[in-house]
């Protein structure tokens with residue numbers, strides 16, 4: 001009898017990164033997210049780069065990786081629509097609603113996702129949750145509004161902290177800051193996203209409900225599970 005093989009989280013990411021190639025439309029430009037799972041997708045995309053026009057990228061990091069592998073990167077303003085946007089998530093629920101922004105790229109991710117007809121989320125099975133809220137919610141904010149946004153989250157039971165890197169506030173690709181909010185219960189993702197989006201100084205909230213996933217390729221011990229929403 002053969003013992004079951006246990007795949008590492010890294011191997012599960014590779015698996016879903018490769019599986020996502022199935023959703024890439026030949027001859028077109030593909031929307032590309034950010035993160036360690038997307039890096040696996042970019043590596044896989046490089047193997048079929050001659051069959052696509054290029055990519056619209058959601059971060060400086062993904063742009064650098066795409067270009068290093070010889071994949072042309074287009075500005076989002078040059079593109080009217082994309083067939084597909086492929087990205088990871090920090091959490092995804094059974095309806096395709098997600099929390100994103102662990103890699104601080106949430107604003108550009110939402111912008112590129114909004115150009116796409118289909119959002120394909122690639123994730124290992126640890127990301128599938130019954131309800132959003134365990135992962136600290138990333139929110140990109142204009143620095144001068146940070147303190148009042150922290151107070152607004154406190155009023156709804158959340159503890160917001162400024163994300164730092166090397167002892168300094170992290171600065172996003174857009175020159176702004178990130179708050180990570182713990183202790184929230186996000187029972188109604190659509191309403192929550194709309195509410196927080198209206199607060200002055202919020203650039204982007206990391207709940208992706210209006211730009212939810214249509215498909216999730218989930219890496220599991222049994223292989224890639226496809227969830228349709």
Ligand SMILES: O=C(CO)[C@H](O)[C@H](O)COP(=O)(O)O
Pocket residue numbers: 033034035036037038087088089090099100101102103104105106109
């Ligand atoms: O939202 C993101 C970056 O802003 C990523 O998609 C998210 O953090 C998941 O990353 P990883 O694939 O490394 O787990």
